[in-house]
Amino acid sequence: MDPVLTKYVGEPNAFTLDFYLAHEGYEGLRKALAMTPAEVIETVKASGLRGRGGAGFPTGMKWQFVLKDTSRPKYIACNADESEPGTFKDHVLLERHPHLVIEGCLIACYAIGARVAYIYIRGEFFHVQQVLEAEIARAYERGLIGKNILGSGFDCDVFVHRGAGAYEAGEETALLESLEGKRAQPRIKPPFPAVAGLYNCPTAVNNVETLCNVPLVLRKGVEWFTSIGPEKNTGPKLFCISGHVARPGVYEASMNITLRELIVDFAGGVRGGRPLKAVIPGGSSTPLLLPNQLDTTASFDGIAKAGSLLGSAGIIVLDDTTCMVWLAENLLHFYRHESCGKCTPCREGTDWLLKILRRIDRGEGQMNDIDLLLDVSGNIAGKTLCPFGDAAATPVLSTIKLFRQEFEAHIREGRCTIRSPWRARQAMAAH
Amino acid sequence: MTFHPLMPYGEGVHKSERALPERGEPFEYTPDNRARLEEIARRYPPERRRSAMLPALYLVQQQQGYITANAMQHVAEVIGLTPAEVEDVVSYYVMFYTKPVGKYVLQVCRTLSCALMGAEQVTEELAEKLRVKVGETDASGEFTLLEVECLGACDRAPVVMVNDHWHERLEPSAAGKLVDDLRLRGDAALSGCHLKVEK
Numbered sequence: 001m002d003p004v005l006t007k008y009v010g011e012p013n014a015f016t017l018d019f020y021l022a023h024e025g026y027e028g029l030r031k032a033l034a035m036t037p038a039e040v041i042e043t044v045k046a047s048g049l050r051g052r053g054g055a056g057f058p059t060g061m062k063w064q065f066v067l068k069d070t071s072r073p074k075y076i077a078c079n080a081d082e083s084e085p086g087t088f089k090d091h092v093l094l095e096r097h098p099h100l101v102i103e104g105c106l107i108a109c110y111a112i113g114a115r116v117a118y119i120y121i122r123g124e125f126f127h128v129q130q131v132l133e134a135e136i137a138r139a140y141e142r143g144l145i146g147k148n149i150l151g152s153g154f155d156c157d158v159f160v161h162r163g164a165g166a167y168e169a170g171e172e173t174a175l176l177e178s179l180e181g182k183r184a185q186p187r188i189k190p191p192f193p194a195v196a197g198l199y200n201c202p203t204a205v206n207n208v209e210t211l212c213n214v215p216l217v218l219r220k221g222v223e224w225f226t227s228i229g230p231e232k233n234t235g236p237k238l239f240c241i242s243g244h245v246a247r248p249g250v251y252e253a254s255m256n257i258t259l260r261e262l263i264v265d266f267a268g269g270v271r272g273g274r275p276l277k278a279v280i281p282g283g284s285s286t287p288l289l290l291p292n293q294l295d296t297t298a299s300f301d302g303i304a305k306a307g308s309l310l311g312s313a314g315i316i317v318l319d320d321t322t323c324m325v326w327l328a329e330n331l332l333h334f335y336r337h338e339s340c341g342k343c344t345p346c347r348e349g350t351d352w353l354l355k356i357l358r359r360i361d362r363g364e365g366q367m368n369d370i371d372l373l374l375d376v377s378g379n380i381a382g383k384t385l386c387p388f389g390d391a392a393a394t395p396v397l398s399t400i401k402l403f404r405q406e407f408e409a410h411i412r413e414g415r416c417t418i419r420s421p422w423r424a425r426q427a428m429a430a431h
Numbered sequence: 432m433t434f435h436p437l438m439p440y441g442e443g444v445h446k447s448e449r450a451l452p453e454r455g456e457p458f459e460y461t462p463d464n465r466a467r468l469e470e471i472a473r474r475y476p477p478e479r480r481r482s483a484m485l486p487a488l489y490l491v492q493q494q495q496g497y498i499t500a501n502a503m504q505h506v507a508e509v510i511g512l513t514p515a516e517v518e519d520v521v522s523y524y525v526m527f528y529t530k531p532v533g534k535y536v537l538q539v540c541r542t543l544s545c546a547l548m549g550a551e552q553v554t555e556e557l558a559e560k561l562r563v564k565v566g567e568t569d570a571s572g573e574f575t576l577l578e579v580e581c582l583g584a585c586d587r588a589p590v591v592m593v594n595d596h597w598h599e600r601l602e603p604s605a606a607g608k609l610v611d612d613l614r615l616r617g618d619a620a621l622s623g624c625h626l627k628v629e630k
């Protein structure tokens with residue numbers, strides 16, 4: 001398929017309001033405002049659009065769940081926290097197409113009856129935030145945000161809220177806590193945000209890429225949207241490809257595409273023609289796939305059938321120079337650092353896992369450490385307050401499942417037996 | 432204390448790493464910053480002033496470089512909270528500094544995609560060049576070296592964030608030169624996407 005979401009990324013002025021208006025910008029909003037909010041929700045439902053933030057939950061349904069009978073205000077929270085390792089698609093959309101995000105927020109607000117959308121952007125995306133805020137100001141000037149939008153009588157504000165460096169702030173309830181000026185620690189669900197979200201009011205939390213698809217659905221129609229990709233996996237999708245490939249980057253395709261096409265045709269295959277060792281298909285929280293699974297379709301359902309998850313579509317390609325013990329250790333450093341500390345299995349377990357992995361890496365591991373790793377992981381997965389726990393256990397469970405012999409060799413030899421020219425020259429001090 | 436006979440905790444006592452924040456100089460927002468904060472607070476419902484917490488802390492950091500106990504006290508008074516509630520938030524987020532940092536904070540992304548492209552070596556080079564360990568500020572007081580987790584630009588690995596700007600595709604062998612370049616040319620030395628529009 002031809003790119004739609006990223007059609008104009010190469011145009012230097014693509015981020016400006018004038019460019020956007022000259023290319024069907026805000027047409028989706030205009031169409032939405034001519035419909036009733038219920039009709040907008042029905043349209044998005046019919047499109048089959050599924051959330052691009054990680055879980056693939058149907059967006060129209062999420063909006064429908066937002067409590068209708070209430071005198072309280074309602075909110076849209078746009079999740080621009082993008083912190084899942086291997087994911088950088090929202091970054092591109094926010095930086096190059098801020099108006100697509102803004103238009104998506106406005107349509108979402110109209111659909112659920114909200115008057116304010118907060119875009120929660122990760123603190124590190126400060127350069128993106130500056131572009132976004134400047135473009136929001138322009139949209140206010142033109143009457144596209146604010147009072148009586150496009151003469152429809154609909155009032156809506158869009159504000160940007162800057163995070164301050166916390167992966168867990170991407171979890172929807174933790175994001176709401178952070179928006180309220182607290183630590184980004186998740187809430188117990190239920191109640192779900194649709195019932196009691198921001199300030200205890202009904203709220204829909206949607207990913208940036210999800211909201212960017214909404215104007216397209218309205219502009220180009222349900223039929224167009226559903227014609228792209230397999231059933232139940234409709235619409236254009238952005239894939240982030242990084243790691244050992246020749247041309248890392250963000251690529252847009254329908255979810256009919258296979259991992260092989262993405263990695264070989266789009267990203268130019270493994271760098272330097274080396275053999276492929278494994279692929280992480282959906283961000284660091286998803287289980288590894290092996291080279292013989294490359295013909296899997298890169299859809300929510302396709303990857304799930306292959307035993308992993310599409311997640312945030314962050315594809316990380318690993319060549320034969322990658323040690324799997326090291327990989328688990330690298331990712332557990334991430335999870336230990338980012339655990340919000342609210343529940344014990346995750347807070348303590350990630351620390352334990354990292355300590356054991358480091359012990360193996362230092363050459364002080366024992367054979368029963370492998371079972372210990374499995375035991376500790378098993379005591380995190382499924383036993384925590386939020387899905388972070390499962391995510392943190394995944395790199396350990398997945399590497400041991402597929403590459404147990406590498407752990408054994410590591411322990412037996414007391415050192416890493418794989419030559420990785422890109423690793424530290426000296427053993428890195430633990431910190 | 433040992434929680435599990437096989438656990439590395441057996442090596443010693445597991446101690447909290449909590450450190451009390453430095454009291455610092457007396458702190459008050461400049462009139463400009465105070466006005467800016469009130470402007471931001473209007474984005475949230477009046478009874479939800481607390482939502483302006485993160486912006487309020489960024490303003491402190493902009494004004495004096497890092498966040499002291501005195502500043503937390505001031506923020507608490509301005510927002511209408513207790514100092515403990517402010518410290519609770521400050522201590523959670525990695526982008527808030529409670530100790531002085533150099534003029535340039537070099538933050539090397541250490542997560543998987545960057546590591547696969549040589550981030551470990553970038554850190555090594557920078558540590559050698561500046562004669563510091565990760566977490567330290569060099570003798571000139573100009574550079575602080577930190578490691579951070581995935582910055583969301585893994586296609587341009589290895590990525591180093593310098594204050595609020597980015598330097599992308601930093602070859603390990605060019606890391607030392609980046610330090611010299613920053614001394615000479617400031618932020619103009621950085622390759623980040625927002626400084627130049629990529630074609």
Ligand SMILES: Cc1cc2nc3c(=O)[nH]c(=O)nc-3n(C[C@H](O)[C@H](O)[C@H](O)COP(=O)(O)O)c2cc1C
Nearest residue numbers: 051052053079081082083170171172206207210387
């Ligand atoms: C630990 C954790 C981190 C997450 N990080 C993000 C993130 O950075 N960006 C995002 O859009 N969703 C993230 N999510 C998913 C959100 O909780 C939520 O499902 C999503 O924003 C919903 O939007 P969607 O329905 O449009 O996908 C994360 C979830 C968890 C459990």
Ligand code: SF4
Nearest residue numbers: 340342343346384386
């Ligand atoms: S699983 Fe981890 S990140 Fe999630 S609430 Fe528990 S401690 Fe926090």
Ligand code: FES
Nearest residue numbers: 540545582584585
């Ligand atoms: S791993 Fe460094 S930016 Fe993602």
